[in-house]
Amino acid sequence: MKKPLYQQVISDLENKIKSEMKPNDRLPSERQLLKEYGVSRNTIRLALNDLEERGIIYRLHGKGTFVSTIYLDQTNLGSMYSFSEQMSETGHKPTTQNRTLELVTPEEDVANQLNLRAGEKAYKLVRLRLADGVPLMYGETYLPEKIFPNLKMSDLKENLYTVMKQKYNEQSILAFEDVQAVNLDEKDSKVLGVKPGDASLKIFRRAINDKNVPIEFTISLARGDRFIYRSRQYNHLV
Amino acid sequence: MKKPLYQQVISDLENKIKSEMKPNDRLPSERQLLKEYGVSRNTIRLALNDLEERGIIYRLHGKGTFVSTIYLDQTNLGSMYSFSEQMSETGHKPTTQNRTLELVTPEEDVANQLNLRAGEKAYKLVRLRLADGVPLMYGETYLPEKIFPNLKMSDLKENLYTVMKQKYNEQSILAFEDVQAVNLDEKDSKVLGVKPGDASLKIFRRAINDKNVPIEFTISLARGDRFIYRSRQYNHLV
DNA sequence: ATCTTTAACTGGTTAGTACCACATTCTACA
């Protein structure tokens, strides 16, 4: 499985930027890059578009293409829609401890979030996420039984979203996330390995599939000193 | 001032989608669109890229291009891009105290976020936001002088984004927001009217205009017990 | 010397063509 050309250019430029360049340094012009890599300008621009979109570079008409500043700070871990992906991207080794998986009748608030009727059950999955071996995030995930029947711990060796897709052909198109700051209590602070009272991000995530049916509800606690929630907002007002 | 072709295609497609199409409807194929609009495939793909990036459409290799589900639901508030709007929608009376506005040479990290060169100045605006008279959020906003020359306190009777648009014809298309949980120190806790050590959301916002030029950088502190950061995540990963 | 013009950069837009990879349908062979 060989990568497309422009993705190779992306990787290469990204590495060079990371290792050899400083913020606001100028990159070679598009016409120079085209010669260096032996590809067309189209391909170069595809690669640069990607880097620009991800905030790694910025372009100024008539002046050139430059290294952004935001890129370097490693602490930027991004929003949590896929913990493992984001970790890998930022060069950290992500691990997940699946602690418990049980079939429960959820509390009313959780049931509401999942549009469950009285008595309908859901799987409750408790996970601890670590980066480079350090606890970073603790999460309780609820998955409706009617959508994910017969879910097993052994399924969860894979990424959760992979399991959803492959075993159940379910996929989250849209997720709503609410983020709140809380002071950790004794118990939770112990789990995350910090002091009681330390600030923590509490993230509520509600994911729905393409038919607007809720398929996941997760409550997470993330260490305030190590986790940054990142999102991007588009304003298409026109 | 005539728009580029592909932007016309974007507007036109966007209108059609809004007025005539339903979620998951299929758009004409790229090769059909190319004939309809009398432009090259390159141009069509540029337009579709934009719509895809903004979550309005999604593409499936071999199958076609489709209308996303998210676009319809009007609740387009996304996040905190406009404090006042959001508050009104939730039924609270928002007020803003503009405390200070001064022209400063920002620290390096702020300068970097705004892509300012050494010595370039920015307006620093300090604001306190209240809901129903209770302090809720404290924010420092930096605005590049070269983009907003001659900014005055009296301009700020209006909503900041209204001023940007009307006085300077600037508009933020995309904003990156990083959200972190912190424990408040003595000073900040006093401003927000809570106890030192209380958890708070620290929000970094970097907004750029349609030319990818940073036009705003804001650092906010929001009361953890009263403020929830809300966002939505689209996954058309397939 | 100073100002104006021009030339030579930069990224931005557009056209046209070709082929690849995935998905579906139609067709021909067993």
Added chain:
DNA sequence: TGTAGAATGTGGTACTAACCAGTTAAAGAT
């Protein structure tokens, strides 16, 4: 009557070739 395979449609990648539109610095005129 199936089933393998071809044909056709979709988006994805890639190249070539121009020209447009800002920016900067060199060349020229005053």
